[in-house]
Amino acid sequence: MFDQVAAKPNRIRVCIIGGGGTGAAVAYDLSLRGFSVMLLERGELTSGTTGRHHGQLHSGARYAVGDRAIARECMEEALVLRRIVPDAIEYNGGVFVAIDDEEADRAPSFIAACLESGIPAREVPVAEARSWEPAINPVARRTVWVPDGSFDAFRLPLSFFAAARDLGATIRPFTEAVGLEVSGGRARAVVAWAAGDSSEERIECDYVVSASGAWAGAVGALAGLDVPITPAPGTLVAVRSRVSDMVLSRLSLPGDGDIIVPQRGLSIIGTTQRVALDPDCLIPHDDDTAFLLARADELAPGFSSNAIHAVWSAARPLSGRAIDDGRNLSRDFMVLDHSADGVAGMATLTGGKATVLRAMAEKAADRVCSEFGIDEPCRTRNFVLPSWRDWYAEAGL
Numbered sequence: 001m002f003d004q005v006a007a008k009p010n011r012i013r014v015c016i017i018g019g020g021g022t023g024a025a026v027a028y029d030l031s032l033r034g035f036s037v038m039l040l041e042r043g044e045l046t047s048g049t050t051g052r053h054h055g056q057l058h059s060g061a062r063y064a065v066g067d068r069a070i071a072r073e074c075m076e077e078a079l080v081l082r083r084i085v086p087d088a089i090e091y092n093g094g095v096f097v098a099i100d101d102e103e104a105d106r107a108p109s110f111i112a113a114c115l116e117s118g119i120p121a122r123e124v125p126v127a128e129a130r131s132w133e134p135a136i137n138p139v140a141r142r143t144v145w146v147p148d149g150s151f152d153a154f155r156l157p158l159s160f161f162a163a164a165r166d167l168g169a170t171i172r173p174f175t176e177a178v179g180l181e182v183s184g185g186r187a188r189a190v191v192a193w194a195a196g197d198s199s200e201e202r203i204e205c206d207y208v209v210s211a212s213g214a215w216a217g218a219v220g221a222l223a224g225l226d227v228p229i230t231p232a233p234g235t236l237v238a239v240r241s242r243v244s245d246m247v248l249s250r251l252s253l254p255g256d257g258d259i260i261v262p263q264r265g266l267s268i269i270g271t272t273q274r275v276a277l278d279p280d281c282l283i284p285h286d287d288d289t290a291f292l293l294a295r296a297d298e299l300a301p302g303f304s305s306n307a308i309h310a311v312w313s314a315a316r317p318l319s320g321r322a323i324d325d326g327r328n329l330s331r332d333f334m335v336l337d338h339s340a341d342g343v344a345g346m347a348t349l350t351g352g353k354a355t356v357l358r359a360m361a362e363k364a365a366d367r368v369c370s371e372f373g374i375d376e377p378c379r380t381r382n383f384v385l386p387s388w389r390d391w392y393a394e395a396g397l
């Protein structure tokens with residue numbers, strides 16, 4: 001049971017659409033600030049991109065050369081998550097591996113960019129890195145330690161859900177938002193349909209937060225909005241072996257098939273990137289598996305000899321409109337306030353990463369507070385969350 005006390009209830013009703021990690025963190029933050037929260041998720045909790053991502057707790061090193069601000073935010077948020085959700089995280093560290101001369105030449109600028117972003121990267125001799133992780137390709141030219149990690153994609157959000165519920169939030173899986181009532185230029189109610197019910201339900205609210213990830217376009221359209229969002233799917237391949245205990249990455253510019261993440265008894269190589277119109281029913285491309293396994297073998301020879309456990313795709317909710325494969329789009333997140341689009345009382349969260357879910361929620365909750373003139377600071381950095389086990393235990397499971 002979460003023993004923290006919410007701020008004095010303010011009776012303002014916020015309906016959150018989307019029960020992934022972002023929605024969970026928004027529900028927790030707003031509940032802690034005294035709002036009356038209801039969250040709707042059309043499927044099982046975390047059944048969107050959240051339950052299907054790589055599970056890398058980004059130190060930000062991957063982004064440091066391209067965008068120091070994103071890198072710094074990842075590092076800061078990874079440290080916060082390590083403190084507040086300890087039982088969903090592995091403290092395993094990561095190694096960036098230069099396989100060829102071009103990658104080896106990047107090491108100094110990569111380390112400098114990491115240090116400028118507050119990430120304590122340091123070069124280690126290849127022999128030392130291979131003593132930690134014998135799977136690293138022996139032809140490696142240079143190796144750099146970074147504080148990457150891995151986390152359980154399901155369990156981490158469940159701790160946020162458990163905290164939100166303990167603070168009074170109503171969390172409703174298998175309940176889909178099928179309409180948004182707008183009148184007088186303001187969102188007034190969400191029309192929802194719960195699995196098994198014969199009729200729709202009208203949920204009156206004072207504010208709507210769309211935390212619907214790659215589905216934000218469809219949810220926005222319910223209110224007549226044109227939300228700038230690009231679903232950008234990527235494929236992941238899991239094999240049945242823990243090839244390394246640390247996260248292994250290529251010391252190249254971020255690209256396809258350049259990260260191996262350990263998850264329990266599995267190792268996951270990812271990812272690819274393309275764009276899709278519809279984030280539902282994503283099927284990996286035929287050549288994704290062979291491509292990813294070949295790339296994994298370059299980092300850790302023999303990776304592909306392990307039995308394949310699963311191959312799947314999930315869609316990143318990238319902010320903005322893509323050119324080609326969407327790599328033109330930033331990995332940063334945005335809170336889009338729709339008053340300028342003629343729908344006050346509604347905001348959409350786009351972009352971001354699972355690692356920064358708490359920061360995304362903080363910005364969204366700040367927006368809701370400012371809408372209603374509520375002066376309650378964010379306190380979600382401060383408290384250790386209930387275990388993911390509490391989510392099930394208190395549901396009587």
Ligand SMILES: Cc1cc2nc3c(=O)[nH]c(=O)nc-3n(C[C@H](O)[C@H](O)[C@H](O)COP(=O)(O)OP(=O)(O)OC[C@H]3O[C@@H](n4cnc5c(N)ncnc54)[C@H](O)[C@@H]3O)c2cc1C
Pocket residue numbers: 017018019020021022023040041042043045046047048049050051052053054055056057058175176177178211212213214215219232233234235236270271313314315316317351352353354355356
């Ligand atoms: C291949 C891949 C690998 C990634 N790897 C990493 C990684 O290693 N580390 C990292 O930090 N990030 C990673 N990410 C990014 C991360 O997965 C996402 O940023 C994050 O999961 C998005 O969470 P979300 O809650 O915003 O969206 P989602 O988890 O997609 O949640 C949105 C929810 O909204 C629900 N929904 C949609 N429409 C409705 C409706 N009408 N009514 C009710 N509910 C609705 C959906 O069912 C869904 O559950 C990866 C992404 C991809 C695609």
